[in-house]
Amino acid sequence: MLSEIVAKLGGTLRGEDRRIERLAPLDTAGQDDLAFLANPKYRRRMDACEAGAVIVTPALADDLADTRPLILAEDPYLYFARVATLFHPVAPPVEGIHPGSTVGEGSRVGKGTEIRELVSIGRHVTIGENCKIYPGVVIGDEVSIGDSVTLHANVTVYHGCRIGDRVGIHSGSVIGADGFGLAWTGEDWFKIPQTGRVIIEDDVEIGANTTIDRGAMADTVIRRGAKIDNLVQIAHNVQIGEHSAIAGCVGIAGSTRVGAYCTVGGAAMFVGHIDIADKTHIGGGTLVSKSIRTPGTYASSYPMSTMKDWMANAVHLRHLDDLVKRVKRLEREQKTRNNREDDTDE
Amino acid sequence: MLSEIVAKLGGTLRGEDRRIERLAPLDTAGQDDLAFLANPKYRRRMDACEAGAVIVTPALADDLADTRPLILAEDPYLYFARVATLFHPVAPPVEGIHPGSTVGEGSRVGKGTEIRELVSIGRHVTIGENCKIYPGVVIGDEVSIGDSVTLHANVTVYHGCRIGDRVGIHSGSVIGADGFGLAWTGEDWFKIPQTGRVIIEDDVEIGANTTIDRGAMADTVIRRGAKIDNLVQIAHNVQIGEHSAIAGCVGIAGSTRVGAYCTVGGAAMFVGHIDIADKTHIGGGTLVSKSIRTPGTYASSYPMSTMKDWMANAVHLRHLDDLVKRVKRLEREQKTRNNREDDTDE
Amino acid sequence: MLSEIVAKLGGTLRGEDRRIERLAPLDTAGQDDLAFLANPKYRRRMDACEAGAVIVTPALADDLADTRPLILAEDPYLYFARVATLFHPVAPPVEGIHPGSTVGEGSRVGKGTEIRELVSIGRHVTIGENCKIYPGVVIGDEVSIGDSVTLHANVTVYHGCRIGDRVGIHSGSVIGADGFGLAWTGEDWFKIPQTGRVIIEDDVEIGANTTIDRGAMADTVIRRGAKIDNLVQIAHNVQIGEHSAIAGCVGIAGSTRVGAYCTVGGAAMFVGHIDIADKTHIGGGTLVSKSIRTPGTYASSYPMSTMKDWMANAVHLRHLDDLVKRVKRLEREQKTRNNREDDTDE
Known part of the structure; x- marks a missing residue:
């Protein structure tokens, strides 16, 4: 019922209470669905929309001559996201270690944590409580993992890396491979030992097939609340600030520091050894070629034409x-x- | 024998029949090899070429004073590709499930399907006939897979995704990870549940280490006959039209729709929420920043110089x-x- | 002791001998640490630096009024890298094949090689001596691997590929998937059998989640001493010359040949069928759209602005x-x- 949603999440119900079966986008929602309208630009879509109820801003609601039930919320998109978590609760892990997995000597696994089949856990690894480790995950020696962490199938975490609480890492991502550190001898490349770690703080989420290299001497650090999409390359000694969000296909070269509360559009590329100020926004496809001291929005792409x-x-x-x-x-x-x-x- | 090839695949044999040992490129072919010449621009290479026989167009054959056997075909490259399938037949799967793999309760595996070792198959999964599932593959719950599908080593398919017939997915690709859906609360990012699926229709081929995210509410859809190369990122709710071909390192942001019969050059990037008309061709490295209504060829890269x-x-x-x-x-x-x-x- | 380092690696010790506990970057080094200063541009950092000793060039040492012990070496970065290998020796593999792994018939594993758990090795595979194969690695039939090779977790090597001595491949990389070879029939795409191999010569290192496709008829070849970073796409029939170094997120389209001693900056993209001269340097983000006959430095990126x-x-x-x-x-x-x-x- 809409009233139950409002009771749990706040906001105001305008119109009569009713039962909602599921959530749907505005343009495909049916009579039993709840949709949302965040951008006033799309208000005309309300007319053709068959949703049983819609989440809108109070300001927009005043403007609309819409007779169906509305939930009024200041940020309809965020409100909708919260509703979605009510409709799609995440299943808790099932405690236990599958016999088809391997746990090295000196490793400890916390209460409520599920280790699925075909998992390899090295020696002296610590895994906290209520974690879920999917098949095909490989965790190196001396890794430390907090509580309520999810490692999806085929994730690799190299030795010595540290992962905080409530971190999620999607399939195929590689945490802690060697950085690309080479010195030219005059005849060939000499590999520089990559002796740092990757530190992933609490509440970080990392997409699929992303790579985060271990530091060369210092550590590579992903700070609290940062969100990283798929196929992102984060080189050795990079630091990503708190709550920064980095879209897919981005590359960040060695020792670059991205501040807090930044957003980075898809396929942007950062050269190494630069500093990006907090609250900087980088447009998709931008080559970030030098430090940015002044927060703002930056871009560099060549415009498309025929x-x-x-x-x-x-x-x-x-x-x-x-x-x-x-x-x-x-x-x-x-x-x-x-x-x-x-x-x-x- | 050349005559056997022509009997099976059509075309015309000019000159005397002979035995062919293998296929080779024009510039390295030896006396017992069959080569092809598709582009008249390279006709001079015929003189230096030692191939025992060559596939050429009828038009070009008339022009050449070449005395060796020729197969005349309208599209020599396509003809050559068909010959290659005669020379390199694909081994059929060996029916059976390796004891070192896990199949969850309620899952069914069709006749003639081979499940190799170290495979994890979730619950209520359906896998059709004559499939080949390589080691290290992880398939989530309630996935549906058609007939004659090949999943190469270390592929991950998340719960609920649907894969049609004759689909091939190369190693390391991740199908159905969560999309990058975040709402800003004012303090941190709120994760939007990604409750859609990935639908891959028949005859799709996907390269290595590519990621295709599940939809946020609707589904991400890859339509019939589409071909996707390596390290491609396809975000949530994207639709790729029938028989479109997408080269390596391309990124397509959320909810963008690419039409049918499109081709996309390597490393092109699409912003989200745009529509690309059928039969559009995008040059390599292009940032596709807005919808394209008129089919044609588009580009945007900065020209290289010293x-x-x-x-x-x-x-x-x-x-x-x-x-x-x-x-x-x-x-x-x-x-x-x-x-x-x-x-x-x- | 500094004197022991100089005895092993050359260079000159200026000032008194002392014990060193660890290596550190100039700006975080403490009293018992050894740091290095390679770029004279950063010489002012010496004043604030607390390192117990620093590696510098002889020229710079003459200039500095620094009273702490200095090691004088022509290339401080390279010298530092060599010192790092003294401080962080790599553990040798532990001979043996884990019972939770599978080795196909007709395969041979050399002396001193360690095969960890959850590894799948196909038939007629040859693996040399002193190799280390981590969990989750899948090796196809008839692969040949030399001595002292490390394959990190979840690497996939397809059938028939050849890997030389002292090669390292990081997690998630895929060697030998099918190239993106398609011929248009007028109705749909016809897949061209990819019947070549990947040949990786001695002393090559490959990063994480990189993809190197097998050749279409000829082979894809990575020559001796080449270094390839993470998330790099190397298409079918490409050749990478000796000692060339390729940074992350680079894509190289089919049949392109990169010469020897080249360096390629991050996210650069190469079109197919071009030749790049030896000793060419490509700036980050460059779209390499045609052959380069004259060695030099090339660039093409659009400059960033607000x-x-x-x-x-x-x-x-x-x-x-x-x-x-x-x-x-x-x-x-x-x-x-x-x-x-x-x-x-x-």
């Missing part, structure tokens, strides 16, 4: 310096003439 | 708006002067 | 061709006027 237009325009980029010089010359000549004419006019 | 030239030119991009204004001013002054001179002339 | 500036400037890129034409017209008019004035002057 191939024909691109071919006509892009060729000039190779001669832009020349073009600028030509404009300067024109300005100079223009100025000379203007001066001459002024003289003549006198 | 670092020295790049440094001279790229700096002006930050002042391009200023440059355009300067040219406008010059034009205005020029025009004023032209008008004045016209007045003088009268 | 979103506001970017929006003001980037829009003009779509009209750059028009801008160039306008400048040409201005120049023409200017020239006509100059000529006329010259005439008038006469």
Whole structure:
């Protein structure tokens, strides 16, 4: 019932109470579904929408001549997300270690933690309570893992890494592989021992097939509440600040520090050894080539066009310096003439 | 024998019949090899080529004074690909479930399907006939897989996903991990339950270490015959149209729909919530920043040059708006002067 | 003791001998630590640095009024790397095959090689001496692996691939998946059998979640001493030259040849079928769109700016061709006027 949702999560119910079967997007919701409208730009979609009830802002509700039940909430998207957790509770882990898994000597597994089959846990590993470790996970020696951590199938955690509480890591991600540290001898590359660790603090979530390298001497650190998407590369000694969110396909080169509360769009790339201020926002595809001291929004992508237009325009980029010089010359000549004419006019 | 190939695959044999030992590229083929020449641009390579026989177009054959046996086919590359399947038949799976694997309760495995060792299959999973599941594969609960599917080593399929017939997924790919759905509470990120699925239709092939996230509420859908390369990121609620081909390192952000018969070059990136028309072709490295309504070829990459030239030119991009204004001013002054001179002339 | 280090690795000790407990970066090193200073640009950091001893160049040492012990070496970074291997020796493998692993018929494992649990080794595989194969590794049939090779957890090597001596491959990497070879039939994509192999020569190191596809007919080849970082995509038939180093998130399309002694910055992308000269250096994020015949440094990225500036400037890129034409017209008019004035002057 809508009233039960409001009782649990706050907000105001406008219109009559009713039963809700499931959640759905505005454009596909049916009569028994609850939808949400966050962006006033899409308000027209309300007319065609068949949802049994909708979550909207109080401001928008006043504007709408909508007769169906509405839940009024300041942030409809966030409210909807909270409702979703009511409808889709996460199953608790089933305590126990599957006999088809291996736990090395000196390792301890906390109460309520489930270790599924085909898991390899090294020596002197500590795993907290109520964790869920899926099949195919490999955990190296001396790793420490907090409480309520989920490691999805085929995740690898190298020796010595530390993972806090309530961390989730999706399948295929690799935590703590060697960083790309090489010194040129004059004949070949000499590998620099990567002796640091990866430290993942509490409430971090990491997507699938992401790689976070161990530090070279210091540690690579992902701070509390940071969220990292799929196929992200985080190099050795990088630090990601608290509550920063990093979208898919991003790469961050060695020793770069990203501040707190930053957001990074997909496929952005950071060079190494730079500092990014707190609350910086980086557009998708941006090559972040130097430190950013002033919070704000930054971008660098070449704008898309048709191939024909691109071919006509892009060729000039190779001669832009020349073009600028030509404009300067024109300005100079223009100025000379203007001066001459002024003289003549006198 | 060449005549047997022509009997099976069509085309015309010109010259005498002979035995062929193997297939090879034009430039390394030996006397017992069959090669192909698809692009007339490379016809000169025929002279140096030692191949025992070559597949060419009828048009090109007429032009060539080549005395060796030729197979004439309209599309030599496609013809060659078909010959290759004759020379390299795929071994059929060996029915049976390896005792070192785990199949959850309520799961069914079809006739002729081979489950190799170290495989984890969840509960209520359906796997069709003649599939091949390699070691290290992890399949979550309630997954449905059709006939003649190959899951290579260390693939992960999350709970509830659906995979059609004749699908191939290469090692390390992750199907159905949570999408990157976050709502900001004012203090931290609130995770939005990702309750949709991934639907992979028939005849799809997916490369290695690619990630396809489950939908947030709706499903992520890869339509019939689509082909996806390695290290591709497909976010939640994305739809890929029939027979579209997506090259390596591409990222597609949430809820974007790519039409049918599209091709996407390597490392292209799509922002979220956009629509791409059928038969659109995207150049490598393009940032697709808005919907494309008109089929065609699109591009956006910055042209490569030497670092020295790049440094001279790229700096002006930050002042391009200023440059355009300067040219406008010059034009205005020029025009004023032209008008004045016209007045003088009268 | 510093004197022991110098005795083993060369260089000169300036100042008094002392005991060193560990290695550390210049800015966090304590009294018992050894640090290094490679870049004279950072020499001021010496003043604040508390390291017990520092490795510097002889030239820099002459310049510094530093009273603590110094080790003088021509390349302090390389010297430091060598010291690190003294402080962090790698544990040798423990000979033996874990009973929870599977070795196919006709396969041989050399002396001193350790096969951990949950490993799958196919038929007719050869693995040399002193290798270490971590849990979750899957090796296909007829693979050949040399001596002193380390395959980290969850690595996949497909059938028929060849790996030389002293190769290291980090977790999640996939060697030998099918290349993205497709021919369009007019109705759908026809898969071209990928019948080549991946050949990895001696002393190659490969990062985590990298993919190297098998050749289509020929082989994909990674030559001696090449170093490849995380999340790199190397397509079918590519060749990487000796001692070339490729940073994270790079993609190299099919049949491209990268020469020897090249360096490739992160997220650079190469189109297919091109040749890159030996000793070429590619900047991060560069789209390498054609062959490079002349060694040197190349770049192509759009420079970063604030979103506001970017929006003001980037829009003009779509009209750059028009801008160039306008400048040409201005120049023409200017020239006509100059000529006329010259005439008038006469």
